[in-house]
Every structure is written in structure tokens, then in C-alpha cells.
Amino acid sequence: MRFLTGITTTGTPHLGNYVGAIRPAVQASRRTGTENFYFLADYHALIKCDEPARIQRSTLEIAACWLAAGLDPERVFFYRQSDLPEVTELTWLLTCVTGKGLLNRAHAYKAAVDKNVAAGSDPDADVTAGLFMYPVLMAADILLFKAHKIPVGRDQVQHIEMARDMAQSFNHLYGEHFVAPEAAVDESVAMLPGLDGRKMSKSYDNIIALFAPREQMRKQIAGIVTDSRAPGEPKQVEGSALFQIYQAFASQEETEALRRAYADGIAWGEAKQLLFERIDREIAPMRERHDALVGNPAELERILREGVDKARALARPFMAELRSAVGLRHLASRAVPASAKAAKAALPVFKQYREADGRHYFKLVDADGRLLAQSTGFESPQQAGRTVAQLKKSGFGAGGSALQLAPGVVAGDVEAALRTLAQGD
Ligand code: TRP
Numbered sequence: 091m092r093f094l095t096g097i098t099t100t101g102t103p104h105l106g107n108y109v110g111a112i113r114p115a116v117q118a119s120r121r122t123g124t125e126n127f128y129f130l131a132d133y134h135a136l137i138k139c140d141e142p143a144r145i146q147r148s149t150l151e152i153a154a155c156w157l158a159a160g161l162d163p164e165r166v167f168f169y170r171q172s173d174l175p176e177v178t179e180l181t182w183l184l185t186c187v188t189g190k191g192l193l194n195r196a197h198a199y200k201a202a203v204d205k206n207v208a209a210g211s212d213p214d215a216d217v218t219a220g221l222f223m224y225p226v227l228m229a230a231d232i233l234l235f236k237a238h239k240i241p242v243g244r245d246q247v248q249h250i251e252m253a254r255d256m257a258q259s260f261n262h263l264y265g266e267h268f269v270a271p272e273a274a275v276d277e278s279v280a281m282l283p284g285l286d287g288r289k290m291s292k293s294y295d296n297i298i299a300l301f302a303p304r305e306q307m308r309k310q311i312a313g314i315v316t317d318s319r320a321p322g323e324p325k326q327v328e329g330s331a332l333f334q335i336y337q338a339f340a341s342q343e344e345t346e347a348l349r350r351a352y353a354d355g356i357a358w359g360e361a362k363q364l365l366f367e368r369i370d371r372e373i374a375p376m377r378e379r380h381d382a383l384v385g386n387p388a389e390l391e392r393i394l395r396e397g398v399d400k401a402r403a404l405a406r407p408f409m410a411e412l413r414s415a416v417g418l419r420h421l422a423s424r425a426v427p428a429s430a431k432a433a434k435a436a437l438p439v440f441k442q443y444r445e446a447d448g449r450h451y452f453k454l455v456d457a458d459g460r461l462l463a464q465s466t467g468f469e470s471p472q473q474a475g476r477t478v479a480q481l482k483k484s485g486f487g488a489g490g491s492a493l494q495l496a497p498g499v500v501a502g503d504v505e506a507a508l509r510t511l512a513q514g515d
Contacts, residue, residue, distance in 0.1 A: 091124045093274070094237035096131035096171065096228070097156070099149040100139050104297035105369070106282040106290030108159065109338045112300075114279055115241065116160045127167040127235055127401070128156065130394075133177070133227060137220040153390050155300060158380035169397035171231065176405040180230040181223075183416060187259040188226055188252075196225050197248055229253035233260075234405050236269040247273045264415040280338050283331040285314050298335075301380045304370065311366045312359075321357035332358075336365050339372055438462065438507040440478045442471065450474040454481075454493075456507055461496040463504050468492075482511060 095115065103112065119126045130153055135145055149170065161168060171177055193199065199222050203213045225248075232240060232253045240250050250273035257268035281289055284296030291297070298310045314332050319325055327333045327349055337345050348356075348364065383390055413419065442452040449467030452474050456462055468474040481489040486505045495501065 091239065092127065092235060092237045093118065093124055093239045093241060094127035094129075094232055094235055094271075095241050096129050096134065096231055097152055098131045098138070099135040099145065099152050101148060101292050102151055103155045103300045104290060104292070105300055105335070106284065106297065108155075108300050109282045110243075110279055112156060112159045114276060116156070118241070119161055119166050125167070126165075127237060128161060129168070129231070129401075130170045131231070132170055132172045134171070134224065137218065137224055150384060150387055150390065151301075153394065154380050154383035157383055157390075157393070158301070158376040160376075163393050163397055167235075167397060167401050168393070169401045170394050173394065173398040174234075174401060174405055176234055176402070176409040177227070177230050179409055180234050180412065181227050183412060184226050184229055184233070184256045184260065185223070187263060188256050192252060192255060193222055193225060196222075196252065197245070198224060225249050225252040226256070229256045232271045233257055233268045234408065235401070236408075237271050238269060239274045240271050241274045241276065244275055247275060264412075267412060267415060280334075282338055283334050285310070285331070287315055287329070287331040300373070301377050304374070304377070307370070307373075308366050311369070312362050314362065314365075316358045316361075319355075319358075321360075322355040324355050325352040325358075325361075327352050332361055332365055336368060339368050344368065438511055440482075442474055442478070444471075452478055454504065454507060462499050462507055463493040463495050465492050466494070481508060485509075 097111075115128065119128070130149055132145060132149055135148065139145055139148075153170075156168070157163065199217065202217050202221060206213050206215045206217070228249050229252060232250070233256070240246075240253075242250065250271055254270045254272075257270050261268055284290035284294055285298065286294065286296045288294050288296060298307065302310065314335070316330070316332060317325075330352070333348065333352065336348055340348070348361070351361070351364075414423070436457045438454060438456045440452050440454055442450065444450050445467065447467065449469070450471045450473065451465050451467055453464045454462045465474065465477065468477070477489045477492050481493075485508050486493070486501055493504070495504065
């Protein structure tokens, strides 16, 4: 079983990212019996961000975060998307089997269009083709490694379904090459509130940075919004962002102890200090690793280089197979009907139709389009269909009396055509 997930390299990771994505993924990466792929989706980052320095900084920080949080590059595939030329190659092959209509329905694109329409602007104002193509690039990430399970948030499920569609379209045209991926949404993972109690998110400006210097983290935590109950007054855990954040880091016993402290009227200042200490206990050792890695970009580059070498060892031969499958291949190589469609095209076909006399007919045409036989007229299309079915099942003898052989065709030709048909089914 293969798990694969991408991390878009925009922004600086915060506690919400850590609790919601990084920590569970690192834990999952330690399970045995699975292969795990984690990559820095920096091509995806270009869709949202046109500041080169931010792209670079964010890639550095996010790589350092994941490693500091315990991801072991020896055990997993950890690489940078843009180090794999096969990703963009595959993106084009998939683009050519993807309906534009499918992409029109992507939530992110639709939201951008709806916003423009609501504002009275051109529907596609400021919408790049990159945003439109986002799901195809993402499908390439996934299909390139034949990943089975894609751990993602709810908002990404549609993208995985689109990747499935693209895999099926390609397989239908060119033969079974891709594995159909499935989204794996972990409902048990806590959604962390931010400083103001809403979901922690950079767009709400309510985040606690994951690896800010220690004293800065203490200050941010002191800024968590509470009510105005005085020390000694009992406090409520319901709706308390402070309590929820604590719970995401604490053991059951620690959480119960804080619950009692709330009831006993712990001062907010004291509760914030407890929270800071609890988070710091988990984060401090990682912060040291993080700071060391951020200070040593050459070491990060070395790790990513080794990671992409491992990934390319899989991607390169697979991409060669795919290129050949679509016909991008050495001109002297023998054209085998590699695909389901090509194999189908090499089969004879029955064609049913209605004549001006109101009766229903069918004819048998071979793979080169040559007419082999022609039926007599039937009262209904069902009757004609039944005879076709009989012929396919039992051969020329079964419906032969209803067939007239075309000039130059003998019964043996029809018999042979029917046999090829039966094998193709
Ligand atoms: N779009 C994903 C996100 O924003 C990131 C991503 C890119 C991804 N490629 C992927 C996730 C492939 C899973 C698989 O979260």
C-alpha cells in the first residue's frame, strides 16, 4: 500500500498545521508495511504566490519543519516536486485526456469565477491557467507513483476524485497503467482554534507560529483571547480556545487536571503559562533541530537530492512506459496495439441500422472496414439484436440463414471474424 501527500510551500507552519497535518503524518510514516511519499509541492505554490524569495524561504522552512518533527528521509520518500521533470511531463499527458468541463467544475476555480461574477467583473478576471490546471498537476503527483491512499483535508477530496477520473480515462485509451487513488480523510484529527477562537489560519491572522523563538511563542500564547473572569472565579472549558489547544498537546490526565483547575478558578495568566510549558515540552527539541536545518540549507539540499534520486528511480522508467503507451516512442519500435482502444479497433464490428423500408438490419464489417456480411430485414431492433447476440455466441451457423455474404466473402471468413470478436470480449 502506498500513501502519498503533498505540502504546498507557501507560508510558515503554525501550530494548526502541526496538530492537523504534520504530527499525524509523521506518526503514520512510522507504520510498517506501507510506502510513504511526502513532497514539497512547490509548483503548486507558484499558483498562489509570485514572490520568488517567499517561495524559496517557505520551501526551506517547510522542509526543515517536517524533518524536525521527526520525518525520517531514510524510511520515506521525501522530495521536492520541482526536482522531478517527470511530474510536468505527465501533467501534459493527463491534460490531453482530461475534459475541460471536468476542470470547470473544480471548487477552487469555480469559487474564483463566482467571486468575479458577483463583483460584476469578467468571469475569468485574474484567473490564471495555472489555477485552472491545478487538479491536473496534482493528479500527476499522485499517478506518477501509483499511490493508493492520499491523506488530505476535506477540501482536497474533489481533487483526488478528479485524479481517479484522469487515471480511468487514460487507462481506457491506452491500457492499464495507472492505479486509481483514494482520498483518506482522517476525521479524528483535531481542528485547532487560533488566538481568537476561530480556526487557526494565516488568513485570519490568529496563528501561533510552530517554530518562532521561545519567548515569542510565550508572547503569542499570552495573546489568546479569554473572557474577563477574575482569578478565583470558576472558568468554563466549553468554548475556551486555550483549553482546546492544551488538549491537543496534553495527555488525558493532564487535560483532566486543567479541567479541575478551571473549575477551581485558575487565573488566566497561570493557565497560559501552563499551556506554554506544555507546548514547549513537545516543541523545544524539534525547534533546535529546525533551527539547525534552517541554518544549514546545503544539508537540506543534500537530503532533498537523495530523496529525489530515490523517487526518480521509480518515476523515470514509469514515464518511459507512459510515453511509449501514447505513441511517443522510437520510430523503429514495433507498433503493438498496447491499448484497449487500439485492440478494439483491430476487431470486426456489427453495425445495426434501419432502412427506408422500415425494417431493421445489421451488417458485419471487419477491422479494415470491409463489408463481410449483411442481414435480412427484421421487424424490430430487438429481433436484429438477438440475432447478433446469437451469432457472437454460437458462430455463423447460429444465425447464418439471416446473413447474406458480401461478394468475395466465404462463410469461413465470417466464422473467423466471429471468433476474433469472441476473444476480444
Ligand atoms: N493541493 C494540496 C493542498 O493544497 C497539496 C498537494 C499537491 C497534494 N499535490 C498533492 C496533496 C498530491 C496530495 C497529493 O493541500
